[in-house]
Amino acid sequence: MGGSQVNQALVRLYFEVRDGLRDPVAAWAKLTGNSQQYVRARGERRVPLDDGTAAELAAAAIVHTTARHGADRVAALATSPLARIVGGLGGAVLTEHPCAPEQVLGPRFAGPRAEDWARAAYVLLWGENNRLVRTADTPWVIAGRYKGQKVVAIGTHPTRLSDETLVVRPGTDGALAMAMGHVLLKEFFLDRTPFAGHAMERTDLPFLVRLQPRNGAYVPGGVLGRVSDRLTVYGGEAVEVLLPRFDDGPGVLRRGVPVVRDGDNLVTTVFDLLLAVYGVARPGLPGAWPAGYDDRAEPYTPGWQEACTGVPASRTLKIARELGVTAEKTGGRCVIVPGRLETPHADTAYRAMLALLVLTGCGSGWAQASGVGIPLVPYLCLHACGEDRSDVGALSWALAEGLFTHRTSRSVLLEAVRDGWPMAPPPRVLALPRPIYPLPPDVDLLIGPDDHCDLSPPDAELVAGAVARLTGSPAVTEPDGDRAAGRMRLLVDHAWMHEYGEALPTYRPPGLGVPLKPTQLVM
Numbered sequence: 001m002g003g004s005q006v007n008q009a010l011v012r013l014y015f016e017v018r019d020g021l022r023d024p025v026a027a028w029a030k031l032t033g034n035s036q037q038y039v040r041a042r043g044e045r046r047v048p049l050d051d052g053t054a055a056e057l058a059a060a061a062i063v064h065t066t067a068r069h070g071a072d073r074v075a076a077l078a079t080s081p082l083a084r085i086v087g088g089l090g091g092a093v094l095t096e097h098p099c100a101p102e103q104v105l106g107p108r109f110a111g112p113r114a115e116d117w118a119r120a121a122y123v124l125l126w127g128e129n130n131r132l133v134r135t136a137d138t139p140w141v142i143a144g145r146y147k148g149q150k151v152v153a154i155g156t157h158p159t160r161l162s163d164e165t166l167v168v169r170p171g172t173d174g175a176l177a178m179a180m181g182h183v184l185l186k187e188f189f190l191d192r193t194p195f196a197g198h199a200m201e202r203t204d205l206p207f208l209v210r211l212q213p214r215n216g217a218y219v220p221g222g223v224l225g226r227v228s229d230r231l232t233v234y235g236g237e238a239v240e241v242l243l244p245r246f247d248d249g250p251g252v253l254r255r256g257v258p259v260v261r262d263g264d265n266l267v268t269t270v271f272d273l274l275l276a277v278y279g280v281a282r283p284g285l286p287g288a289w290p291a292g293y294d295d296r297a298e299p300y301t302p303g304w305q306e307a308c309t310g311v312p313a314s315r316t317l318k319i320a321r322e323l324g325v326t327a328e329k330t331g332g333r334c335v336i337v338p339g340r341l342e343t344p345h346a347d348t349a350y351r352a353m354l355a356l357l358v359l360t361g362c363g364s365g366w367a368q369a370s371g372v373g374i375p376l377v378p379y380l381c382l383h384a385c386g387e388d389r390s391d392v393g394a395l396s397w398a399l400a401e402g403l404f405t406h407r408t409s410r411s412v413l414l415e416a417v418r419d420g421w422p423m424a425p426p427p428r429v430l431a432l433p434r435p436i437y438p439l440p441p442d443v444d445l446l447i448g449p450d451d452h453c454d455l456s457p458p459d460a461e462l463v464a465g466a467v468a469r470l471t472g473s474p475a476v477t478e479p480d481g482d483r484a485a486g487r488m489r490l491l492v493d494h495a496w497m498h499e500y501g502e503a504l505p506t507y508r509p510p511g512l513g514v515p516l517k518p519t520q521l522v523m
Contacts, residue, residue, distance in 0.1 A: 006049045007041055061444060061445040062463075082457065119333065124154060172510065175308040180320040207491070210267055211257075240255070244500075246509065253277075347502075347517065349507075397501030
């Protein structure tokens with residue numbers, strides 16, 4: 001017997017049926033015809049099972065479910081050992097994290113592999129990481145150090161792996177990222193333009209955006225779908241735009257952007273809006289602007305972030321400049337390794353961090369620890385049966401139209417599924433890296449470490465081999481994402497993003513929030 005543990009009722013029934021049919025897939029098909037016999041026994045005794053049989057059982061369930069119900073009814077959380085197998089078969093790889101990388105970099109973004117870290121010139125280990133555990137990717141970080149790579153850790157605790165550490169207050173990572181973006185825009189886009197070519201070809205910065213009148217000024221509307229022949233339309237007419245501000249309660253920033261006429265519409269570029277959001281001033285534009293890097297009253301300057309994060313403004317300037325210069329000299333060999341940002345607004349912090357890579361031409365440098373090179377789908381639909389009393393509309397900005405006022409997260413989630421947003425259907429086979437509650441209903445096989453699961457996670461290589469034998473096809477390999485497809489987006493153009501004032505990178509301070517934000521469902 002090996003290290004696998006299986007639901008006693010399930011393994012007894014499986015052996016009875018398999019020994020008669022001598023076909024694991026046919027056996028599982030017959031078992032699922034009356035799955036309640038063993039589903040009712042979840043949470044009761046589990047017994048040891050040899051690893052080969054455990055892998056065969058998991059493979060039979062995956063193959064049958066894929067053939068009978070469709071590959072999308074087989075699901076695995078991205079951090080499960082079986083995620084790569086499920087994704088390779090076309091199943092749903094679910095994420096517990098915000099979908100910011102998919103929003104900004106595209107749904108097929110794969111990111112760098114661990115060995116690419118050793119070739120990076122500059123690495124930001126950003127977010128809380130377990131300082132007592134050496135992960136499988138740690139040797140690659142160490143290997144890069146021998147090649148002159150600089151490693152900067154950003155989090156609540158110092159780390160031995162870094163050359164330099166910025167210790168930030170919990171939940172304020174987004175403020176630091178916004179201040180670094182302020183410096184990059186000022187010194188690498190206005191003072192000089194080393195990344196202009198990249199921005200024109202590989203980002204949405206030159207896209208034209210319609211402005212809509214609101215309260216005597218304007219707010220950003222939808223993207224027109226056309227690209228300007230330059231990043232900015234600065235030099236002619238200018239208007240005042242209203243932008244969200246959350247660092248001092250739900251408020252409004254009043255900044256100016258240059259505009260041009262497009263028929264009856266006023267339009268500007270995403271780049272001009274981005275400069276207004278980050279507070280990078282240019283002569284002749286209306287609104288309230290920071291007086292300089294040391295201005296603490298206007299977001300998002302290095303001086304402003306110091307009060308939020310505790311990181312001195314001088315160190316923020318230094319790290320931002322190092323990132324920009326290194327990306328310029330190496331052709332974009334900079335990497336951000338995100339850690340855990342367990343706050344209700346982590347998706348906004350991730351987008352602020354991603355913006356740094358997009359601006360500096362390092363779009364393939366987002367080393368998401370759980371990335372498997374295939375589209376990630378929010379798993380929150382598994383919890384659609386739960387109800388809560390939270391007011392999702394409370395997360396909106398001051399000038400929101402009230403689309404979610406007095407709405408619960410459950411009602412918004414069910415509406416998203418009904419309208420066809422990219423949510424996984426209820427799975428029949430589900431692999432979990434750790435327990436989640438409430439457990440999803442109507443699952444034929446639940447694979448996970450908890451006693452309430454049917455089967456402990458079997459060896460992924462054994463499962464892949466069993467799937468290959470049962471289907472008669474080559475073993476599943478890790479799919480490659482298309483890194484060159486489409487443009488990276490700094491403006492996520494969706495009604496929900498505008499409702500929450502998060503179409504462009506913004507900072508939300510740590511604090512109370514609701515478990516679900518509709519912005520997490522937009523991909």
